[in-house]
Amino acid sequence: MDDALKQRRLLQGNEAIVYGALAAGCRFFAGYPITPASEIAELLSQLLPAVEGTFIQMEDEIASMGAVIGASLAGTKSMTATSGPGFSLMQENLGFACCTEVPCVIVNVMRGGPSTGLPTNPAQGDVQMARWGTHGDHPIIVLSVSTVLDSFSITVQAFNLSEKYRVPVILLSDEVVAHTRECVILPSSDDIRVVDRIKPSVPPDWYVPYEGDTRGIPAMAAFGDGYRHHVTGLIHDKHGFPTQNSDEIEAFQMRLTQKITRGFPEIQMSKEYLLDDADVAVIAYGSVARSAWRAVQDARKHGIKAGLLQLITLFPFPRGSVAPLLSSCRAVLVPEMNMGQISREVHRVNQTNCQIVKHNRVDGQFITPTEIFKKLIKL
Amino acid sequence: MPIPAQALRHDFLRHDKKFPHVWCPGCGNGIVMGSLLRAIKRLELSKDEVVLTSGIGCSGRMPTYLDFNTLHTTHGRALTFATGIKLVNPSLTVFAIMGDGDATAIGGNHFIHAARRNINLTAIIINNSIYGMTGGQYSPTTPFGSTSTTSVYGHIEQAFSIAELAATAGASFVARSTVYHTDLMDNLIVEAVKKRGFAVVEVISNCHVQYGRRNKLGGAVDMILGFRDNSVSVRKAATMESKELEGKITIGVLADRELPDSTEEYQRIRKLAKEENP
Numbered sequence: 056m057d058d059a060l061k062q063r064r065l066l067q068g069n070e071a072i073v074y075g076a077l078a079a080g081c082r083f084f085a086g087y088p089i090t091p092a093s094e095i096a097e098l099l100s101q102l103l104p105a106v107e108g109t110f111i112q113m114e115d116e117i118a119s120m121g122a123v124i125g126a127s128l129a130g131t132k133s134m135t136a137t138s139g140p141g142f143s144l145m146q147e148n149l150g151f152a153c154c155t156e157v158p159c160v161i162v163n164v165m166r167g168g169p170s171t172g173l174p175t176n177p178a179q180g181d182v183q184m185a186r187w188g189t190h191g192d193h194p195i196i197v198l199s200v201s202t203v204l205d206s207f208s209i210t211v212q213a214f215n216l217s218e219k220y221r222v223p224v225i226l227l228s229d230e231v232v233a234h235t236r237e238c239v240i241l242p243s244s245d246d247i248r249v250v251d252r253i254k255p256s257v258p259p260d261w262y263v264p265y266e267g268d269t270r271g272i273p274a275m276a277a278f279g280d281g282y283r284h285h286v287t288g289l290i291h292d293k294h295g296f297p298t299q300n301s302d303e304i305e306a307f308q309m310r311l312t313q314k315i316t317r318g319f320p321e322i323q324m325s326k327e328y329l330l331d332d333a334d335v336a337v338i339a340y341g342s343v344a345r346s347a348w349r350a351v352q353d354a355r356k357h358g359i360k361a362g363l364l365q366l367i368t369l370f371p372f373p374r375g376s377v378a379p380l381l382s383s384c385r386a387v388l389v390p391e392m393n394m395g396q397i398s399r400e401v402h403r404v405n406q407t408n409c410q411i412v413k414h415n416r417v418d419g420q421f422i423t424p425t426e427i428f429k430k431l432i433k434l
Numbered sequence: 435m436p437i438p439a440q441a442l443r444h445d446f447l448r449h450d451k452k453f454p455h456v457w458c459p460g461c462g463n464g465i466v467m468g469s470l471l472r473a474i475k476r477l478e479l480s481k482d483e484v485v486l487t488s489g490i491g492c493s494g495r496m497p498t499y500l501d502f503n504t505l506h507t508t509h510g511r512a513l514t515f516a517t518g519i520k521l522v523n524p525s526l527t528v529f530a531i532m533g534d535g536d537a538t539a540i541g542g543n544h545f546i547h548a549a550r551r552n553i554n555l556t557a558i559i560i561n562n563s564i565y566g567m568t569g570g571q572y573s574p575t576t577p578f579g580s581t582s583t584t585s586v587y588g589h590i591e592q593a594f595s596i597a598e599l600a601a602t603a604g605a606s607f608v609a610r611s612t613v614y615h616t617d618l619m620d621n622l623i624v625e626a627v628k629k630r631g632f633a634v635v636e637v638i639s640n641c642h643v644q645y646g647r648r649n650k651l652g653g654a655v656d657m658i659l660g661f662r663d664n665s666v667s668v669r670k671a672a673t674m675e676s677k678e679l680e681g682k683i684t685i686g687v688l689a690d691r692e693l694p695d696s697t698e699e700y701q702r703i704r705k706l707a708k709e710e711n712p
Contacts, residue, residue: 083522104707109521109700114547118514121507121544125487125518128505129526133518151508278503278519279526281482285448285498287506296451296498 068206068232069094075210082108083133085122091175091230092164095136116141120148127157130277136162150189151288156221160213165229176419177230182396185225186370194315197370199227201344203237215250231342266293271314323373326365333362335434336384340366350427374404386410386434442471448501460654462613462639473623485528487512489536493560510541513548524697534561535573549603552631554697562641570644581648597636601689606631608689612638612661630695
């Protein structure tokens with residue numbers, strides 16, 4: 056793999072996700088065919104068995120998510136990939152993974168919705184669903200990719216965060232990133248930091264499967280390791296058994312949320328371009344961030360002090376990067392291929408007089424640099 | 435030689451679990467649990483290598499009480515989780531404990547595909563003809579004409595025969611018992627675990643609280659004696675007319691065949707993939 060990684064390669068976003076997953080140590084994939092995500096399953100079906108991994112095509116996305124969680128509980132880094140309709144079906148067991156703190160990565164290559172929607176036009180309509188799709192208060196991490204190289208490196212990050220925080224991580228791609236081919240040089244395995252879940256260091260008799268460490272994250276034994284324990288989607292006490300005791304319920308809920316809150320500085324990732332002296336800024340993510348970057352450069356050529364904040368982490372929403380921008384800029388533009396799912400978040404954290412302008416496309420078409428440029432010069 | 439219940443309790447019940455269990459007095463679930471434990475004891479499986487998965491409903495609570503690697507999943511999905519576990523660690527002995535609604539209504543798709551896929555798992559389905567935990571609504575195995583809380587005027591749908599469904603869907607081993615026939619059930623579970631490939635044991639059980647009471651079938655003992663009186667062995671059933679078999683429970687091994695076990699087949703795939711991607 057080492058030499059292969061060092062080579063320049065022409066890859067599409069979906070393929071880069073596969074190489075990122077393998078580099079991160081993913082050894083199990085369960086999925087169901089769906090456009091525009093199928094290439095991920097196809098390539099993994101070829102590559103996983105070659106590295107002692109396992110690929111399986113399940114009967115639907117509900118089953119895929121179940122198998123992914125089972126494999127992770129048996130000690131293997133696991134993932135699935137889908138698009139909107141399949142992501143809807145995954146919400147049930149996604150909630151189970153949140154409740155039982157099972158690490159796993161779910162790739163959603165977004166296409167137009169609702170329902171069967173627009174196969175296969177680009178969209179970003181699943182952003183709020185990625186955060187709130189499964190029922191009940193729950194912690195979750197949502198990341199987004201905007202380039203082929205991102206698709207590799209953010210996939211590694213997705214696994215790392217999932218393993219470290221014992222939380223499902225949703226990786227949002229879109230049809231444009233997924234199917235764009237770019238020449239990339241993937242980092243060598245020496246340059247990739249891989250995080251593995253913490254295993255119990257105590258003897259089995261002392262193991263308390265749902266007792267958080269100082270960060271609120273419990274050590275995770277695999278089924279078959281000799282640490283026999285119970286895993287349930289019922290609200291459970293620190294021993295893993297169902298509880299109706301309100302003190303234990305609250306302690307469970309608070310730990311689940313706080314383990315993510317404590318990790319905000321590490322989890323909330325974004326990239327800043329030309330923001331130091333920016334008068335106006337674009338906040339964008341996914342493929343739209345690439346158009347935005349071009350538009351910002353064009354605006355600079357026209358003497359407009361424009362900058363770009365590219366969000367990598369969408370949830371927990373990176374307030375720490377967005378709020379200062381809203382103080383320092385006169386106006387921000389939030390272009391999205393939806394009706395305003397992230398601009399809603401920007402409004403939520405805004406405590407200044409900064410003007411927040413939406414630019415939304417829901418016609419199945421990509422947002423071009425020219426469109427963003429035209430909006431920018433009017434700000 | 436019979437295995438004393440006390441030894442089973444000591445060896446396999448979770449001593450740190452806050453009992454009592456959730457099952458009603460007289461429930462067949464406990465009988466199935468006893469049978470499962472006797473089978474595990476006879477198979478001399480270590481507790482560390484046994485994984486018990488379950489779905490939602492009364493049956494779903496069984497793993498909570500038992501000292502194995504236990505997983506109480508979402509409704510109908512036990513087999514999907516079990517599939518993931520078995521594929522990444524084939525050395526584990528993986529069970530899925532399900533109810534009739536769990537396995538054949540909400541989990542029906544997973545059930546037939548698990549049978550078709552033939553992964554080396556053992557499914558035990560406790561069929562009590564009703565949704566017990568939620569208050570007695572009709573399930574896919576509620577008989578035509580029965581009363582339930584959602585068919586107060588009589589049920590108008592036909593019932594699934596779970597074991598026949600599994601056999602048709604391609605399971606390697608399919609058997610049926612009732613909670614009356616515990617020796618048979620012990621043996622069937624042992625055989626099911628030994629079988630390479632997907633094995634199903636359907637157990638006809640009593641929910642006298644939600645089903646028996648509404649259908650005037652008496653208490654737990656009456657219902658279980660009814661199973662005794664209405665059961666015929668597979669061998670005897672083969673000699674009977676279909677008219678005579680109406681309302682009878684066919685017990686014993688319904689299907690036993692040699693098919694490639696996909697857990698083992700995947701090892702061959704790995705070898706091929708390694709040759710292609712050195």
